[in-house]
Every structure is written in structure tokens, then in C-alpha cells.
Amino acid sequence: MSTNTILPIDRQTIVELSKSRREPEWMTHLRAEALELAGSLELPKLEKTRIDRWNLRSFGAYKAEAALSTLEQLPETAKALLQTESQGQTDNLLVQKNSSIVYHSVSEALTKQGVIFTSLEDALVHHGDLVQSHFMNVIGKDENQLTALHTALWSGGVFLYVPKNVQVELPVQALFLTDDAEASFSPHILIVAEQHASVTYVDNFVSEGDLQSLVQNGIVEIVVKAGATVNFASVHNLNATVTDLSYRRASVDQDATINWVIGEMNYGNVMSDTTSVLKGNGSNSDAKIICVGTGEQKLNVTTRAVHFGKASTSGMITRAVMRDESTAIINGITKIEKGATGANGEQTEKVLMLSPKARGDANPILLIDEDDVKAGHAASVGQVNPEQIYYLMSRGISKEEAQRLVIYGFLAPVVSEIPMEKVQAQLQSFVERKLGQ
Structure with a gap:
């Protein structure tokens, strides 16, 4: 069934915009193709949440921002999120303001190791083959209307590439700041860790000022090759007029590990989907999610592990605290596919309600298609x-x-x-x- 969708941009405009940003032809074609898809695909169907009733039309338009010469030009609330040196600068940091990257710093030591840490827009120009081989391969552009719209409209974003056997000791950071409701704000984060590499990535999403209605439609794709480890931490703190839609997904190969730490500290409606696809034997996933609901917020938070590899393991812990008249739907999904013998999936979802008008729903789901596995879940909803x-x-x-x-x-x-x-x-x-x- 097709949907009646008012697209935020037309095909000709998106093609011209892509060309003006010196994007390769394959990206221009992909954007146009995804925009056409968005006109026919449906919105995702969420557990007990009518996302079609949310404001999903205020995507804004692409606006290039002037580069920052120093981090001192950031608002105080944004600067407080960064681990900086005494001079107010920091290495291994990307800052996106509204539609575009405005600050980029990477250490010489990281560059000498062959690590690429840059904006996704810059990577398209200088590392196009690497980006093309992974972009929208972990998450499909045709999964639903939101993924298609993201593929068509994304801007700014991060590309982090860690070569084989390279261990990145210090965390790399990104800050995503929005203060203009007329400017698009849909970054794409692409992380690739080659065999036996390791890295820790941390980002913050923050809004500033009295924004009008805005949609943040972001995607995170992580490729974890055999024996590699990626630690991913993200805290979102956007105001009540921002609808935050975030898909995060990792593809995890043999003996590789993905560790998620997610803080959903927004004040507006939230759809958060964090998924680990455990493709390889001995692959591992650990996810820890925290969210706090206030006012009349509606949160739909899903954490998922899909086991394909033998002896793969996954753990999920989600904690939600709800006050006022907020509502939370907390979903934990462990899927063990046929052939994933020896897999072990554990999950816990707990919701603490601080108000009689608050609502919480914890949904632990086990989908098991193999006999020789271990799986368990625990869920609770209650007051102090x-x-x-x-x-x-x-x-x-x-x-x-x-x-x-x-x-x-x-x-x-x-x-x-x-x-x-x-x-x-x-x-x-x-x-x-x-x-x-």
C-alpha cells in the first residue's frame, strides 16, 4: 500500500544540491533514487506507537554554516560537553552545526596510524570508494519511508575508518548542534573497524535556543570486522520541539565486539532503534540504554540483537525513568536464527514511574529458531x-x-x-x- 507523502524537497533540487557539494555521481543518483522511494514507502510500524501522528514534515533545508576558528565560538552548553585542552582546542573532534561540519581536528598520531576521521562529506570526495562500499549497506534505504528520506537528505555526518590491527587508545568525539529550525539536521555516522582494530567513539546531540518544530532523522552504521572492537556512546539532549528519529545498527563479524551506551535525554518525542547483527561465529554485542521521560513525551525505544553466528553472545540492559504524563514503550528483541548453535542472548528492561499519570511498557521478546542456545529475559514496570x-x-x-x-x-x-x-x-x-x- 502506498502512502500519501509530502516530500520535503523535489528531485531536481536534490540533484543540483548534490552536484554543488561536489558529491560523486553515485551519491547524486542514490539520493534521487531514495527520494522517489520515500514517496511510496510506508512509515515504520512501531509497537504501540502511532508515529504517523507525530510531526514528521519539518525537515528544514540544507544551509551551509561558516567554519569555527575556535571552540570558544560554541555556546557554553555545547562546550561543556567536550573534553578540551587548556587552550580551548581538542584533537580528534568533529562539530556539526545544523546542516554542515564547522570544526574538524585530528591528531597527527591518529593520521600516522592510517585512521581516517573526517566528515562524511569530505570522505565522499577523498575516500569515495571506501564510503561507497559501506554507505547504506548495514541499513537499507528501502526499509521504510524514514530510511529512504535520510538517504536522500542527509548532510554533514562522520566517517571513521580504523585500519587492520590499529588500536586507537583515546576516544574520538563528535558534537551535533542545532539552533536553526529552518536548517536540515540529519547527520549520517559511518564507522568501519577493520580486522583486530579497536576504537571508542563518543557523540552528543544538543539543541540551543527557542527552536520551532524540527525533525532529526539520523542513521548510524557500524561495520566491525573479524576480531575488532567498537565502543559507541551517544547522548541525545534535544528540546521539546525536536522529534528525534535514530536508527543505529552494527554488522559484527567473527570474534568481533560492539558495545553500545545510549542516553536518550531528549524533551521531545523519540524513536530510537539500536540493533546488532551478529553475523560471525563468536561475535559479541553489549547494549546499555538509559532514557528519561518528562512532560507529555512519547518514547519508543527498541534494542535488538540478531544472532547468525555460532557461539555469538548478546546482552541488553535498558532503564527508563518516567515522570509527569510521559509514555515509554521499551522493546528488547533477541532473535536467534536457525544454525546459530551455542548462541547466548540475555536482556533486561526496567521502567520506573515517578507519577501516577506516567506510563511505561516493557516488552521482552525472544524469537528462537535453534535448539542448542541459551536465552533469557527480565522485565519490570513499577514505582519507587x-x-x-x-x-x-x-x-x-x-x-x-x-x-x-x-x-x-x-x-x-x-x-x-x-x-x-x-x-x-x-x-x-x-x-x-x-x-x-
Whole structure:
């Protein structure tokens, strides 16, 4: 069934825009093809969430931003998210403002190792073959209307390539900032780790000012080759007028590992889908997700592991705290395919509600097509345990502080896994702000 879709741009405009940005012909053709697809594909069907009722038309238009000469030009809230040197500069950092990259710094040591850390737009020009072989291969442009629109409209973005046997010791960082509702904001992040490589990538999404309605339609694709390890951490903190749509997916080969840490600290509606495809024997995935809902927010958060490889393992922990009249649909999906003998998939989803009007739904799902496997799940939805509050108060702690301690104890399994102390502290700050502590 086709859908009645009002596309945010026409074919001729997108072709001209692609050519003006010196994109290779294959990307121009891909954008145009994806735009046509978007006109016929349906929106994704989410568990217990009518995404078609959300505002999904405010994509904005591409606007090139002036480059920053120094990080001091960033808003204070954005600068606070970065781990910088004393001079206000930092190595191994990309900053995107609205539609385009405005700051790029990479260390000489990283370059000498053969690591490529640049904007995806720049990589198209200088590393086109590498990008073409992986772009929209982990996630298909034709999966639904959102993936097609992203393929057609993406801008800015990150390309991180780590050669075989290279170990990147320090995390690389990216900051995505939006402060103009008329400018498009749909970055694409593409990470490729070759055999036995390792890297840690951390990013923050933040909005500034009184934005009008805007849609962030982003995609993350990660390719983890045999024996490689990728640690991926992302914190989203966008305001109530931004609808945040994020697909993240990793393709994981033999004996390779993907570790996810995701913080959904937005104030607007959120669709978040984080998936590990465990293709190789002995492949591993670990996902830790935290989200906090306030106001009338609607969150649909899915974490998924698909096992193809023998002796592959996956773990998922999701924690959601809901207050006011917010609603959360938390889905954990473990799919073990036929032939994935010895696979082991474990998942836990827990929702803590701080208001009688808040709603939480934890859905653990096991789909098993093989006998010789291990799989387990646990899920709970409830309010703060009054006995825990009473116990803490009996030790001289105020009721407010007791509630705070219980909430942070509930969130600790995820917060403590953030690979950078400053990002961990920032996430803690976001939680405190959203919960009014």
C-alpha cells in the first residue's frame, strides 16, 4: 500500500544540491533514487506507537554554516560537553552545526596510524570508494519511508575508518548542534573497524535556543570486522520541539565486539532503534540504554540483537525513568536464527514511574529458531519502592534525597558504563535536570 507523502524537497533540487557539494555521481543518483522511494514507502510500524501522528514534515533545508576558528565560538552548553585542552582546542573532534561540519581536528598520531576521521562529506570526495562500499549497506534505504528520506537528505555526518590491527587508545568525539529550525539536521555516522582494530567513539546531540518544530532523522552504521572492537556512546539532549528519529545498527563479524551506551535525554518525542547483527561465529554485542521521560513525551525505544553466528553472545540492559504524563514503550528483541548453535542472548528492561499519570511498557521478546542456545529475559514496570525510601529515611536521609539515591541506583548500571568521565558527568547532569533534582 502506498502512502500519501509530502516530500520535503523535489528531485531536481536534490540533484543540483548534490552536484554543488561536489558529491560523486553515485551519491547524486542514490539520493534521487531514495527520494522517489520515500514517496511510496510506508512509515515504520512501531509497537504501540502511532508515529504517523507525530510531526514528521519539518525537515528544514540544507544551509551551509561558516567554519569555527575556535571552540570558544560554541555556546557554553555545547562546550561543556567536550573534553578540551587548556587552550580551548581538542584533537580528534568533529562539530556539526545544523546542516554542515564547522570544526574538524585530528591528531597527527591518529593520521600516522592510517585512521581516517573526517566528515562524511569530505570522505565522499577523498575516500569515495571506501564510503561507497559501506554507505547504506548495514541499513537499507528501502526499509521504510524514514530510511529512504535520510538517504536522500542527509548532510554533514562522520566517517571513521580504523585500519587492520590499529588500536586507537583515546576516544574520538563528535558534537551535533542545532539552533536553526529552518536548517536540515540529519547527520549520517559511518564507522568501519577493520580486522583486530579497536576504537571508542563518543557523540552528543544538543539543541540551543527557542527552536520551532524540527525533525532529526539520523542513521548510524557500524561495520566491525573479524576480531575488532567498537565502543559507541551517544547522548541525545534535544528540546521539546525536536522529534528525534535514530536508527543505529552494527554488522559484527567473527570474534568481533560492539558495545553500545545510549542516553536518550531528549524533551521531545523519540524513536530510537539500536540493533546488532551478529553475523560471525563468536561475535559479541553489549547494549546499555538509559532514557528519561518528562512532560507529555512519547518514547519508543527498541534494542535488538540478531544472532547468525555460532557461539555469538548478546546482552541488553535498558532503564527508563518516567515522570509527569510521559509514555515509554521499551522493546528488547533477541532473535536467534536457525544454525546459530551455542548462541547466548540475555536482556533486561526496567521502567520506573515517578507519577501516577506516567506510563511505561516493557516488552521482552525472544524469537528462537535453534535448539542448542541459551536465552533469557527480565522485565519490570513499577514505582519507587516505599520500603527503600523508608529504610534510607530511617538512617537520617531526607525523603527527597532518599528518592534521588533510589533513582540513581536504578540508573547506575548504564551511567557507570560511559567510557569518558566528562560525558558520564554530563549525563548525570541531564538526568538531574530532567527529574528536577
